[in-house]
Amino acid sequence: MPEVVVPGPVTEERRIREAVCVHTKKIFDSCRDKDCIEDLRVYLTRSSQEAVDRAVSIKAGCAQLLYAYIDVEPVTFNRGFYTVDVRYYYRISADAFVGTVRPVEVTGLAVFDKRVILFGSEGNAKIFSSQAGCGPDSQRLPNTTAPVAVVEAVDPLILGMKLLDVCDCRPCPCQCQWTDVPPAVAAAFPEELAFTGESHRMYVTLGQFSIIRLERDTQLLTPVYDYCMPEKECPCDGGSCQEDPCELFRKVQFPVGEFFPPNAITPRGSSYQDIKSGGCSCSCS
Structure with missing residues (x-):
């Protein structure tokens, strides 16, 4: 048996020491999805809405996923299954062209609701922990046996964007069904959002990749x-070590690809990263 055991392939020399019981989260069910969200209304900021009202055309910019609100409820007609409702909040940016002057950057909020049904098993035990503190905290008291839903998502791709006059909008999607924006989401915009009083409305089509799972x-x-003992030593002590910049430069490999053209061109849009880097050149941070 080696003195130091590190993660890696299991060999004959690395035999099992013992079997232990660990507390962790088990995934009972999961799914992945590729949603194409068509004609999603964008609620612009006040100044952005003023620019869009005078704009003759728009050009798509970036889409950033700000937050995802998750709610889990049991399915009454099927024991062990749960509905997972997810509300995605997006920050959408675009360029509005007003006449022949330089385009104006506009930003706004888009919201998408999604529901899936997954198996989460059943559990009736109430879990208490000493980490909750000394007294009964109402926020820490167990009040549900539902599993925990986890949503993994990346920033969406902008597949299309259009500008419509208010009179050309269909009745249903043009009417705002909500105005309660979470404070953390509202803080991502420099000013308040405009929900009424507009003459032009902006719509966006997004491509969203996501993975949703239920855990217990x-x-x-x-x-x-x-025990896993790290082999790497800490190189700096309190930031006192400073490596020679020339020595650091000598460790950098020569960028051959920057001086010679490639033999083949990778098609743009062959992967998510290719589309993201090729279709969005601005920064959403």
């Missing part, structure tokens, strides 16, 4: 080889 706390029996 559980105890699992797992084999253990040994």
Whole structure:
């Protein structure tokens, strides 16, 4: 048995030391989706709405996922299954062209609601922990046995954008169904959003990749080889070490690809990163 055991392939020399019980989250069900969200209304800021009202055309910019609100409820007609409702909040930016002058950058909020049904099993145990503190805290008291929903999503791709006059809008999507924006989402915009009083409205089509799963706390029996001890030493002590810049430059590999053209051109849009880097050159931060 080696003195230091590090993560890696299991060999004959690295035998199992013992079997231990660990507390972790077990994934009971999960799904992945590729949503094409067509004609999503963008609620612009006040100044952006004024620019869009005078604009003759718009050009798509960036889309950034700000927040995802998640709600889990049991399915009454199917035991062990739960509905997961997700509300995505996006910050959309675009360039509004007003006559022949330089385009004006506009920003706004878009919202998309999604629902999936996943298996989350059943559990009736109420879990208490000493980490909750000394007294009964109402926020820490167990009040549900539902599993925990986790949503993994990336910033969406802007697939299309259009500008419509208010009179050309269809009745349903043109009417704002909500005005309650979470404070953290509202803080991502430099000014308040305009929900009424506009003459032009902006719509965007997004492509959203996401993974949704249901988890529960559980105890699992797992084999253990040994304690994992890091081999790498900390190079700096309190920031006192400063590496020679010339020595650091000598470690950089020569960029051959920058001096010679490639033998083949990778098609743009072959992957998510290609589309993201090729279709969006501005910064959403």
